[in-house]
Amino acid sequence: xxQMNNFIEEYKTPNKIxxxxxxxxxxxxxxxxxxxxxxxxxLAPNPKVKTxxxxxxxxxxxxxxxxxxxxxxxxxxxxxxxxxxxxDDLDVFGITxxxxxxxxKKNQGFKVWHSxxxxxxxxxxxxxxxYLNDVPDGGTHFRYYNLTTKAKKGTTLLWPSDFTHxxxxxxxxxxxxxxxxxxxxxxxxxL
Numbered sequence: 001x002x003q004m005n006n007f008i009e010e011y012k013t014p015n016k017i018x019x020x021x022x023x024x025x026x027x028x029x030x031x032x033x034x035x036x037x038x039x040x041x042x043l044a045p046n047p048k049v050k051t052x053x054x055x056x057x058x059x060x061x062x063x064x065x066x067x068x069x070x071x072x073x074x075x076x077x078x079x080x081x082x083x084x085x086x087x088d089d090l091d092v093f094g095i096t097x098x099x100x101x102x103x104x105k106k107n108q109g110f111k112v113w114h115s116x117x118x119x120x121x122x123x124x125x126x127x128x129x130x131y132l133n134d135v136p137d138g139g140t141h142f143r144y145y146n147l148t149t150k151a152k153k154g155t156t157l158l159w160p161s162d163f164t165h166x167x168x169x170x171x172x173x174x175x176x177x178x179x180x181x182x183x184x185x186x187x188x189x190x191l
Contacts, residue, residue, distance in 0.1 A: 006142070006145045006147065006159075007084070007159055007160055007164075007165070008142065008145070008147070008149070008157060008158070008159040008165070009076075009079075009080055009083065009157070009158050009159070010149075010155055010156070010157055011075075011076040011079065011155075011156045011157075011158070012154055012155070012156070013069075013072060013130050013154045013155070013156045014072070014154070015153070015154055017065070017068060017069055017072060018130065018132045018133075018153055018154050020065045021065065021069065021101060021130075021132055021180055022132050022133070022178055024055075024063075024065060024101070025055055025101045025103065025178065028055060031055045032053050032054065032055055032103075033053070033054055033055070033056075034052075034053065034054075035050050035051065035052030035053065035054045035100075035102060036050075036054070037049050037050045037110070037114075038118060038120050038121070041119060041120060043120070048111070048112075049110070049111060049112050049114075050109070050110045050111065050112075051104070051105075051108040051109065051111070052102045052103060052104050052108055052109070052110075053102070053103045053105075054100045054101065054102050054103075055100065055101045056098045056099070056100050057098055057099055057100070057101065057180075057182075058098045059095055059096065059097060059098055069130075069180070070095060072156075073095070073128055073156075076128070076156060076158055077126070077158065077184065080126075080158050090125070090186075091186045091187070092186070092187045093125055093126070093184050093185060093186050093187060094184060094185070094187055095182065095183075095184060095185075096123065096183075096184070096185035096186070096187060097182070097183060097185060098182070099128075099180065099181060099182020099183070100180065100181055100182065101132075101178070101179075101180045102178070102179050102180070102181065103176065103177075103178050104138070104169065104171075104172075104176065104177040104178075104179075105176050106172055106173055106174055106175055106176060107171060107172075107173055108171065109138075109168070109169025109170070109171040109172075109177070110168055110169045111168060111169065111171065112168055113143055113166050113167070113168050114166065114167070114168065115161060115162055115163045115164075115165055115166050115167070116161035116162075116165075116183060117161040117162055117163075121161075121183070121185075123185040123186045123188070124161040124183040124184070124185045125160070125161055125183075125184060125185060125186060126158055126159070126160060126161055126183065126184035127157075127158065127159050127160070127161050127165070127181070127182075127183055127184075128156060128157070128158050128181065128182055128183070128184065129156065129157050129179055129180070129181040130154070130155070130156040130157075130179060130180045130181070131151045131152055131153055131154070131155045131156075131177070131178075131179055132153060132178035132179060132180060133151075133153050133176070133177065133178050134151065134152055134153050135151035135172050135175045135176075135177045136151075136172075136175065137170060137172045137173070137174065137175065138151040138169070138170055138171070138172040138175055138177040139151045139170045140157070140167050140168070140169060140170060141167055141168050141169070141170055142159075142165060142166070142167045143166040143167065143168075144164060144165075144166060148170055151170070151177055151179075161183060
C-alpha cells in the first residue's frame with residue numbers, strides 16, 4: 001500500500017505563552033462573542049455548525065503577548081518549510097487576517113467536517129492551531145488520514161488549508177477546551 005505523509009506537523013508552544021493567552025481570554029469578557037463561521041458565503045453565528053465563545057485578535061494588534069505568539073508561529077513555519085522546501089518557491093505568505101482564541105464548553109465544538117479554504121478564503125494556504133489546555137477527549141479529527149490529534153496544552157499544529165485536510169472537533173462531553181487558531185495566507189502587493 002502507498003504510504004503518504006499527512007503534512008500535519010506538531011510543535012511545542014512555551015507554557016508561558018499558553019498561560020498568558022488563556023489569561024487574556026478570561027480577563028477580556030467584554031471582547032468575547034459567539035463564534036462565527038462561513039455559511040452560505042456569510043460569516044455569522046451558526047450553532048448547528050459551530051458553538052464557541054471567541055475573541056478575534058487583529059493581525060497587528062500591538063499587544064506584546066500576540067507579537068510573541070506570532071514570532072513563535074514564524075519559527076514553526078520556518079521548521080515546516082525546512083521539511084517541505086517547495087514552500088519557499090511559492091508566493092510570499094504570512095498571517096494576513098485576524099485569528100481567534102476560542103473556548104468550547106463541554107458538548108461544544110466545530111461539529112461539521114470542513115476545510116479552511118473556500119470562496120471567501122481563497123488566499124489561505126496554511127492553518128495553525130494551538131491547544132491551550134489538556135482535554136483527554138477533545139482533539140481534532142482529520143477525515144482522510146483516520147487521525148485524531150490529542151488536545152495537549154502547548155501543542156501547535158500546522159497543516160494545509162485545502163480539502164485534503166477536512167477536519168472537525170472531537171467534542172468533549174466532560175471538559176472545556178481552549179484553542180487559538182488562524183491562517184497563513186498569501187500576501188498581496190508585495191514590492
